[in-house]
Amino acid sequence: MTPPFRFRLERVRELREHAEDRAREELAASLGAQLRGQAMLQAAAEEVGRAQAQRRDGALAGRAMAAGDLQAHQLWVERLERQRADAELAVERATAEVEARRSQLIEASRRREALERLKERRRQEHRAHVERVEGAFLDEIALTSFARRTRGAGGAPAAMPGAGGTAA
Numbered sequence: 001m002t003p004p005f006r007f008r009l010e011r012v013r014e015l016r017e018h019a020e021d022r023a024r025e026e027l028a029a030s031l032g033a034q035l036r037g038q039a040m041l042q043a044a045a046e047e048v049g050r051a052q053a054q055r056r057d058g059a060l061a062g063r064a065m066a067a068g069d070l071q072a073h074q075l076w077v078e079r080l081e082r083q084r085a086d087a088e089l090a091v092e093r094a095t096a097e098v099e100a101r102r103s104q105l106i107e108a109s110r111r112r113e114a115l116e117r118l119k120e121r122r123r124q125e126h127r128a129h130v131e132r133v134e135g136a137f138l139d140e141i142a143l144t145s146f147a148r149r150t151r152g153a154g155g156a157p158a159a160m161p162g163a164g165g166t167a168a
Contacts, residue, residue: 002133005126013115020108027101034094041091044084051077 007013055073058065065073 023105041087
């Protein structure tokens with residue numbers, strides 16, 4: 001009997017599968033960081049908008065503000081705008097990180113899939129080999145059975161076709 005199919009590179013395939021899983025997890029983490037960064041950017045932009053609206057509303061109302069209060073408000077608005085710019089930069093970095101992780105996942109997937117295709121091709125080759133061996137075995141059984149029936153019916157062994165000799 002032929003041995004069962006065994007892919008000699010199975011351990012390598014498993015390692016590549018694990019590498020693909022890790023790449024998938026890293027991409028998910030990067031996507032999460034990108035979403036958090038976008039939320040922070042949105043919140044910072046809204047805060048800047050509120051601060052600018054407060055300044056505008058105060059100016060439109062005609063209220064008098066002390067120079068120190070005006071300067072403090074301006075510094076606060078500038079700080080909020082810096083925070084918004086920092087959040088925007090963080091989102092850009094996170095987006096670049098997501099793209100890098102996506103590329104790594106694609107490469108890891110390609111490497112694993114190449115071994116999967118090789119494994120399947122080897123499995124088919126093994127199956128074809130097993131079928132040839134089993135076919136030869138069944139042919140041998142049929143030939144032996146035919147020879148027994150022929151000897152039992154005529155008493156003398158019959159010449160096998162293609163044997164090149166004659167029966168004695």
